[in-house]
Amino acid sequence: MGLTVEHLTYQYSIGTPFQKTAVDDVSLTIDDGEIIGVIGHTGSGKSTLIQHLNGLLKPTSGRILLDGQDIFSDKSDLRAVRFQVGLVFQYPEYQLFEETVYQDIAFGPKNMGLDGDELDRRVMEAAHFAGVHDTWLQKSPFELSGGQKRRVAIAGVMAMEPKILILDEPTAGLDPHGRNKILGKIREYHEETKNTVLLVSHSMEDVANFADRVLVMNEGKVFAYDTVENVFRRSEELKAIRLSVPQITNVFHQLAEERYPVPSNVYTVPYAKKKLLELLGKGEQHA
Amino acid sequence: MNEIIQAEHVTFEYRSEEERQLLVLDDVSLSVKKGEFLSVLGHNGSGKSTLAKHFNAILLPKSGKVLVEGMDTTDEERLFDIRQRVGMVFQNPDNQIVATIVEEDVAFALENLGVEPKEIRRRVDQALKDVEMYDFREHAPHQLSGGQKQRVAIAGILAMRPDCIVLDEPTAMLDPKGRREVLKTIRALNREHGTTVVLITHYMDEAVQSDRVVVIDHGKLLLDGTPREIFSQVELLKEVGLDVPQVTELIYELKQEGLDLPDGVLTEDECAGVLRNLLDQIKKGG
Numbered sequence: 001m002g003l004t005v006e007h008l009t010y011q012y013s014i015g016t017p018f019q020k021t022a023v024d025d026v027s028l029t030i031d032d033g034e035i036i037g038v039i040g041h042t043g044s045g046k047s048t049l050i051q052h053l054n055g056l057l058k059p060t061s062g063r064i065l066l067d068g069q070d071i072f073s074d075k076s077d078l079r080a081v082r083f084q085v086g087l088v089f090q091y092p093e094y095q096l097f098e099e100t101v102y103q104d105i106a107f108g109p110k111n112m113g114l115d116g117d118e119l120d121r122r123v124m125e126a127a128h129f130a131g132v133h134d135t136w137l138q139k140s141p142f143e144l145s146g147g148q149k150r151r152v153a154i155a156g157v158m159a160m161e162p163k164i165l166i167l168d169e170p171t172a173g174l175d176p177h178g179r180n181k182i183l184g185k186i187r188e189y190h191e192e193t194k195n196t197v198l199l200v201s202h203s204m205e206d207v208a209n210f211a212d213r214v215l216v217m218n219e220g221k222v223f224a225y226d227t228v229e230n231v232f233r234r235s236e237e238l239k240a241i242r243l244s245v246p247q248i249t250n251v252f253h254q255l256a257e258e259r260y261p262v263p264s265n266v267y268t269v270p271y272a273k274k275k276l277l278e279l280l281g282k283g284e285q286h287a
Numbered sequence: 288m289n290e291i292i293q294a295e296h297v298t299f300e301y302r303s304e305e306e307r308q309l310l311v312l313d314d315v316s317l318s319v320k321k322g323e324f325l326s327v328l329g330h331n332g333s334g335k336s337t338l339a340k341h342f343n344a345i346l347l348p349k350s351g352k353v354l355v356e357g358m359d360t361t362d363e364e365r366l367f368d369i370r371q372r373v374g375m376v377f378q379n380p381d382n383q384i385v386a387t388i389v390e391e392d393v394a395f396a397l398e399n400l401g402v403e404p405k406e407i408r409r410r411v412d413q414a415l416k417d418v419e420m421y422d423f424r425e426h427a428p429h430q431l432s433g434g435q436k437q438r439v440a441i442a443g444i445l446a447m448r449p450d451c452i453v454l455d456e457p458t459a460m461l462d463p464k465g466r467r468e469v470l471k472t473i474r475a476l477n478r479e480h481g482t483t484v485v486l487i488t489h490y491m492d493e494a495v496q497s498d499r500v501v502v503i504d505h506g507k508l509l510l511d512g513t514p515r516e517i518f519s520q521v522e523l524l525k526e527v528g529l530d531v532p533q534v535t536e537l538i539y540e541l542k543q544e545g546l547d548l549p550d551g552v553l554t555e556d557e558c559a560g561v562l563r564n565l566l567d568q569i570k571k572g573g
Contacts, residue, residue, distance in 0.1 A: 042432055042462040147331060173378070173459040175330040175489045177528035202462050205533065244463045247492075247533040251559045260566045269533055273540045276562070280546075280569060 008062035022048040024220035037207030040217030054085035086162030092153030096141040108160040126159035129189040147178040166198040208267040292319040296351035313506040326494035329503035330528035343373040374444035380436035390424040414442040434465025451483035519551035534558035
């Protein structure tokens with residue numbers, strides 16, 4: 001059933017000169033088991049939208065349905081919603097506070113009322129998924145490096161085993177190695193648990209490599225919500241709303257416009273290479 | 288004198304909690320020429336930020352020495368001069384802004400230096416114009432985007448009229464638009480004002496725009512050359528945890544398949560050009 005957003009509108013500072021519509025009549029459905037990349041420039045409403053999905057913000061109008069149930073209805077238990085929809089904020093490493101890494105990861109599931117073997121299983125499994133080494137578990141989180149701390153913070157949310165995991169720019173500020181490590185771990189988590197993942201990112205390359213579908217936000221509205229192929233095919237429009245498409249997409253788009261026999265929907269290096277080698281293979285046969 | 292910064296056999300170490308010595312910089316020698324735009328690459332923990340902090344005496348070498356316009360950074364009497372010649376901009380714009388109004392923030396260092404009020408006014412206005420933030424001079428910093436805040440931080444440094452600006456991952460926390468704004472500002476300062484720029488970054492597309500690139504790995508200077516020279520070494524860069532731009536990688540990968548293509552393709556235009564040639568050959572062959 002997944003998560004459904006119906007005509008969601010969110011306004012700030014209503015009735016003051018600063019009134020602003022951050023999310024404007026957004027409707028969409030997030031099916032179970034997908035990886036969805038969420039992109040949009042700063043101020044596009046993407047962060048405001050995702051903060052509604054676990055009830056951190058209450059819509060000015062519209063509804064959010066989790067498995068058919070309005071999360072803000074009287075019957076709904078908002079606390080339970082937050083266990084089902086886990087949100088990892090930007091720079092989550094600044095939110096660690098416990099004495100040991102183990103305790104920090106255990107904080108969420110403990111609040112759910114878990115203890116004993118089940119709690120231990122959850123901590124160990126989440127640590128494994130997020131790439132937290134066993135040797136760190138009894139250390140203070142403050143002894144770890146920035147990238148390591150971030151993985152601990154992600155493990156803390158994974159340990160609640162949310163049906164939907166939302167990560168707001170989990171790779172911001174990391175070097176390429178750290179970025180690939182975290183994205184690889186999130187993919188592994190998705191493949192093993194089949195849980196839904198929403199990944200908010202500024203990196204079109206990461207989204208192209210990683211997501212099944214892409215949600216593009218612009219000026220509070222859904223600009224596009226489609227497969228990676230279909231979204232990046234609209235590279236000119238994406239540039240017009242101040243998003244940058246992958247370099248390789250630009251190059252292939254340009255060549256296709258010049259009527260070279262290349263596909264215009266190329267966004268990763270391996271795919272570009274494959275297509276070019278296919279073309280070259282043909283050329284050799286004809287020669 | 289042609290060099291603005293000379294690092295000679297610089298070694299630096301931290302002491303960890305278990306009292307182990309961690310060698311962060313291991314005999315690094317590097318000089319920065321006046322007016323150049325130098326990028327410093329390296330993965331997290333490679334020592335690149337530590338090196339940068341030696342360039343204006345925030346850190347002092349354990350052995351070896353650093354000279355800024357001939358002044359030794361260990362010479363406490365010259366500390367003021369050194370910091371005025373070489374200014375630093377850090378990663379997080381929110382940690383660098385101290386005042387509640389943009390122009391007051393830019394004036395902060397000048398007031399501390401005791402610069403005359405009229406001169407402060409002149410320099411603050413000029414610095415804000417240089418980073419294209421003059422129209423925002425009376426805004427509160429919290430009303431600005433990340434890219435705008437970072438440009439205000441740069442203006443604060445510019446107002447001191449430094450010869451060199453060292454930027455430590457200034458775009459790491461910004462969105463693509465903010466990144467473009469900040470990079471455009473940095474390039475304009477370098478080209479139009481002749482300010483020497485040392486840019487520490489994880490973004491290869493930024494490094495591509497500089498005159499010279501150095502790669503630091505495990506505290507040592509691993510590579511030093513033009514962007515084209517550096518980005519020709521795709522395997523080595525990947526080994527030390529760095530990326531190459533997508534267009535560089537594609538051409539490199541095709542070369543690995545035995546195609547005769549040039550080394551070190553850096554830009555989309557160059558890549559498109561190479562692919563056009565390649566595709567034209569097929570047509571002729573076909």
